[in-house]
Amino acid sequence: MTRRGLGTLLATALAAAGLTAAVGSPARAADADLVRNGGFENGLSPWSCTSDSGTVVTSPAHSGTGALKATPAGSDSAQCSQTVSVRPNSSYTLGAWVQGSYVYLGASGTGTTDVSTWTPSASDWQQLTTSFTTGPNTTSVTVWTHGWYGQPAYLADDITLTGPGGGDPGDPAPGAPGGLTAGSVTPSSVALSWSASTGATGYNVYQDGSKVQSVSGTSATVTGLAPSTAYRFEVTAVNASGESARSTAVTATTSAGSGGDPSVPKHAVTGYWQNFNNGATVQKISDVQSQYDIIAVAFADATGTPGAVDFTLDPALNYSEAAFKADIAAKQAAGKSVIISIGGEKGTVSVNDSASATNFANSVYALMQKYGFNGVDIDLENGLNPTYMTQALRALSAKAGSKLVITMAPQTIDMQSTSAGYFRTALNVKDILTVVNMQYYNSGAMNGCDGKVYAQGTVDFLTALACIQLEGGLAPSQVGLGLPASTRGAGSGYVAPSVVNDALDCLATGTRCGSFKPSKTYPGIRGAMTWSTNWDATAGNAWSNAVGAHVHAMP
Structure with a gap:
């Protein structure tokens, strides 16, 4: 998201994601x-x-x-x-x-x-x-x-x-563990246990082929899973000499769950409300169009304390704090969620250690208590640390409870690979994550899940890039399409509302696709997002009237 409708440069995003090709210096001979x-x-x-x-x-x-x-x-x-x-x-x-x-x-x-x-x-x-x-x-x-x-x-x-080597290479590597069993399950976790392997000093747990945990004992609980989803698990034994072959795999299915605030509709529309005047229609929260189910207030600001954020209404809006709070409460009474967005083009909030993660969680929760926000939107366009942002969001969830709304608005480059920090964070918290509304704009052509390059501003661009998220581990209910509300809302990437609707139908039902057609359908696709409700109003509400009505009519 941008305050002035301009995206960050792709090269900056690549560097933030750690995806830089490099040739390093030779290792030390010792x-x-x-x-x-x-x-x-x-x-x-x-x-x-x-x-x-x-x-x-x-x-x-x-x-x-x-x-x-x-x-x-x-x-x-x-x-x-x-x-x-x-x-x-x-x-x-x-x-x-x-x-x-x-x-x-x-x-x-x-x-x-x-x-x-x-x-x-x-x-x-x-x-x-x-x-x-x-x-x-x-x-x-x-x-x-x-x-x-x-x-x-x-x-x-x-x-x-x-x-430096990890131990004595003369010790034999352990054999594969036996007796792997799946025990109790919840909507977001599976308990595992297995038999000890002779000579093992620890064990690695694999979920769907990827290592997710290292433990010292013969049991583990894998968390961060999606409700009603089948997962495949394997375990290996390790010591200083290496890792064993993988155990016989077991499959377990998590129980049903809400996956975020149950008050958010099955198919939802998210809109960003601007706490500043950049030429778009100036709105109060009460002016936000009724088609928006989630209203993201843009933006909270960094403070002098690492990781902490605060929010103050822009004086240029002539909007009292009391009226702002009352308008939030009125939207919530109408079934809407109002959340505070962190970041934007110029946002510089850094959560890079345990202390800043705690500061982030405490400060966001304080804003929720003060203004009545339902949750938080992560819109950090300059990269994030998945370890500590995960820690921060889980700490916030522990404070706020099961109705917490968590949304994200990564740029396209941030969701090209499951190894990228944003994607890893989304997967780490998918048991409490509401929706990822990736920004399909200000990026230029990008790879789709079939490896082909698709031009920005087409149905194929929307569907083939959404496919990466859908096949990379996010539930369909956690994937939304983020587009500008008008040609003035972003530097590039605007598409007519009909193109957004075509892409949603392609993903949900396999109809109205372009040249790219997903190998399967995702009828639970969450919906769409726009920057911003203000630019939508400037354009006569054309975006929310068309996309909102279409999303809410999806079965």
Whole structure:
């Protein structure tokens, strides 16, 4: 969202998301290479590739006689990974030689900030490197490489992780755990237990092929899940010498739940209300059109305390605090939700550690108490830390209760990959998340879930990019289409309301699609969002009259 209708630059967004292609300096000679079979000279083991997408080929190889070849298919990005023992509070350099289009390299579970790097196109072998420091309790990390949806097979070879070794390599790696069982379930969690493995010092839990937890005992509870959803779990055992093969998988389905404030309609329209005058129609909350189910007040401001925010009505609006509060209460009595938005184009709220996460939660809750807001919208266009924003939102949820409304408005680049910070945050809190209204504007052409590039301002752009979120783990009820209300509302990306409605029908029913048609339908798609209710009013309410009526008529 923007205060002046101008998006941030794509290059800035790329840097904020940590998606920068780079070639780093060589590792120190004294460091050990901790990756096992990084040259793929001994087959694929101990690498694990999603959907059996990986194989070892003899040519082309960067060195030796083997290289990894992995082929993305459908919504699978062909991620291949292994878990490596490391030492706490230590520095590591990750490197690989790759070939192909949109090839990624990264490390997760670092205990600090997970890292990734990528190349959009490597017609010949190209080196990728990145580095990280482990946290105070980190004893293992997962290194991975993957391609991109709809792209051809990629190649990787000579993958290395250099730094202090995690233990005595003479100890044998443990065997795979047995007896994995799913126990109690809730709308957002599944309890797991398994038998101990001889020689294991810990265990890794995998959800749908991706590592989600490391624990020291023989049980774990996986949280952050969506209601009424089936998940596949596996467990491995680890020690200083490495990680075992994965256990036999079990499948568990979470119980039904509301997934956010139950008062938000099944199909909803979100609109941003401007607490400033930039040439659009000046409104009071009472003036906001009745088609809007969620009204996001833009914006709260950062304070001098890290992570904390505050809100003050713009004096230019001639709007008393008492009238503002009364108007919020009246909208709520009419079944609407009014939330406070954090960020915008010029917002600089930083939540980068536990203290700032606590400050964020406390200050947002204080605004909810003061003004009666139903929740919070995260519209940070300069990047966010998924670890600590997750911590902040969960702390806020604990204070506010089950009716808390949480929305997000990431830019398109922030939702291109599940490894990006915004996407990871959304997945981390999806059990309490209401909707992600990605901004389908001010971005230019972007990749869809089929790997093809689609031009901004088309039905295909809306549907193929929404597909990434829908196939990346968000529930249909947590996906909305964010568009400008008029040509003056944003620098680019405006489409006629009829295009928004076509995209919603394509996603929900498979009708009125462009050249891209999803492989399945998503009848629970939440709806749409616009910047802003003020620009909508300036244009005679054309957007809310057309899109709002269409959304509310969806079955």
